[in-house]
Amino acid sequence: MDELNVGLLLFIPYRAMEARVFAALADEGFDDFTPAQARVMQRIGPEGTRMTELAEAAQVTKQTASFLVDQLERSGYVTRTPDPSDARARLVRIADRGRAAQPVAAAAVAEVESEWRAHLGVRDWERLRGALSSLREITDPYR
Amino acid sequence: MDELNVGLLLFIPYRAMEARVFAALADEGFDDFTPAQARVMQRIGPEGTRMTELAEAAQVTKQTASFLVDQLERSGYVTRTPDPSDARARLVRIADRGRAAQPVAAAAVAEVESEWRAHLGVRDWERLRGALSSLREITDPYR
DNA sequence: TCAAGTTAGTTCGAGATGCTGACCATCGTC
DNA sequence: GACGATGGTCAGCATCTCGAACTAACTTGA
Numbered sequence: 001m002d003e004l005n006v007g008l009l010l011f012i013p014y015r016a017m018e019a020r021v022f023a024a025l026a027d028e029g030f031d032d033f034t035p036a037q038a039r040v041m042q043r044i045g046p047e048g049t050r051m052t053e054l055a056e057a058a059q060v061t062k063q064t065a066s067f068l069v070d071q072l073e074r075s076g077y078v079t080r081t082p083d084p085s086d087a088r089a090r091l092v093r094i095a096d097r098g099r100a101a102q103p104v105a106a107a108a109v110a111e112v113e114s115e116w117r118a119h120l121g122v123r124d125w126e127r128l129r130g131a132l133s134s135l136r137e138i139t140d141p142y143r
Numbered sequence: 144m145d146e147l148n149v150g151l152l153l154f155i156p157y158r159a160m161e162a163r164v165f166a167a168l169a170d171e172g173f174d175d176f177t178p179a180q181a182r183v184m185q186r187i188g189p190e191g192t193r194m195t196e197l198a199e200a201a202q203v204t205k206q207t208a209s210f211l212v213d214q215l216e217r218s219g220y221v222t223r224t225p226d227p228s229d230a231r232a233r234l235v236r237i238a239d240r241g242r243a244a245q246p247v248a249a250a251a252v253a254e255v256e257s258e259w260r261a262h263l264g265v266r267d268w269e270r271l272r273g274a275l276s277s278l279r280e281i282t283d284p285y286r
Numbered sequence: 287t288c289a290a291g292t293t294a295g296t297t298c299g300a301g302a303t304g305c306t307g308a309c310c311a312t313c314g315t316c
Numbered sequence: 317g318a319c320g321a322t323g324g325t326c327a328g329c330a331t332c333t334c335g336a337a338c339t340a341a342c343t344t345g346a
Contacts (some may be wrong), residue, residue, distance in 0.1 A: 004250045007160035008185055009275040010153045015202060016282035017150040036332060042151055050225040054296060059158060062332050065223070066296060071331095074214050088294045088341045109148045118148070120274055130275040131267050138262050139159035179303060195323060205302050214302095231312045231323045239325060 017112050023106035030101045032075050040068045040123075041077060041098065043142075048091030050083065057142040077101065160255050167251035169252050173244045182250075184220060184241065185209045186285075191234030192225065200285040220244065 004012035018035055025033055043049065050051055055065035072078045077098035083089035094102075117125040161178055168176055185190065186200035200210035212235055215221045226232035237245070256276035260268040 003186075004273065004276075004279075005160075006256055006275065007157055008182075009254065009279060010157040010160070011182075012156060013275070013278045014150055014153040016284075017148075021150065030209075034331075039151075039154070042147075048187055050294075051296095060332090061315065061334060063297085063335080067332080070296095073246040083194070083294095086342075087145055090295075102222065103304075106148075108260070109150065113149055116278060116282070124270065124274050124277075127270050128147065128268065128278075130151070131271040131274075132156070132213070133147075134150065134263055134267075135156045135259060135271075136152060137148075139156040141159075176325090177302070193323075194325095203303090204305065205324065206306085206326085210304080229313075229323075233324075 013116075017109070021105050021108040021111050025101060025104055026113075028101075028104045030097075030104065033077070033101065034071075037068050037072050037077070040065055041072060041094075042108060044078065044092055044094055048081065048093040050089050053142075054091075054092060059141065072098070156259070160252070161230055163255050164248055167254075168244060170248055171244075171247045173240075173247065176244065177214075180211050180215050180220070184215060184237075187221065187235055187237055191224065191236040193232050193234060196285075197235060202284065215241070235285040250263075252278070 022033070022035065025031070040054055040058045042058070043054055048058075048080075051065055051069065052062060054069070055062045058065060060068075067102065069078060069080065073080060073095075075097065076095055078092050079095045080090045080092055083091045147276070152182045164181075165178065169271070183197055183201045183203070186197055192200075193210065194208055195205060197212070198205045201208060212221060212223065216223060216238075217239055218240065221235050222238045223233045223235055224266075263271065
């Protein structure tokens, strides 16, 4: 059955990647860390990012983003700091534990990517990355 | 920022596809239908599929699959019939309402795919499909 | 300059999702 | 026919997500 729709074809490897990365994180002691939290955390910029921006980027409501950031903050992955330019807003920043988790996650991603690259061949792998990046232009509402 | 990891690059268009398809279904009156249900329902074969197989294919526990099939059955999308070859097992089959929903979903998928094809160009689009199908060989635990 | 509308973020309550554990019925095997 | 394996369900709990309603701070216009 190769007539699976592209939605499912995208979802299957996504799911596989997620499982591998979270297994690796759990192995290294980052066992209190969920996919939902990761989807928000991945969108935090180096200078910190506002709740509202985070919510838009992750495509969840402000409430959900707030809830997930609560958890991330309690676990020490991020901190909330006041935004100097707007007293209503707060900048979410990566905290020490978050910075410690990043290389673990990055290593797991790199491992999976290299397996995929080996399976597809370098040329097709680069094309896949290129096509997905291009698709992002019309499917990522955030940018 | 094009250094997004491939997991996120897969997830973003997946999410976009999902949103479009569910909006189309809701427009046509299939408003009681959730992504989780769809992930199970997509794996039902033409001759019906067992709960256990469904659970494996959708990568959820038997319990979760059972729960989702309950809902699908209550909404009239599927039926459970006895498996003639094993009295313990039950075959989940697409029911009338499920069959009615399929063309609506298929049309929405086709529309999104044609937009993506137009954005990428036919050649790259076919390569993307091919790469994703190939990736499925090593990332779909079911098959 | 200050009232009115907008924007950033939170709290609350509820439904959806998905897990583990415990269980029953049936199958296959020895 | 007894016993372990398999197909499936029920119960209980944690997580994810949303809509509604709210507070505080910003912006705009007369």
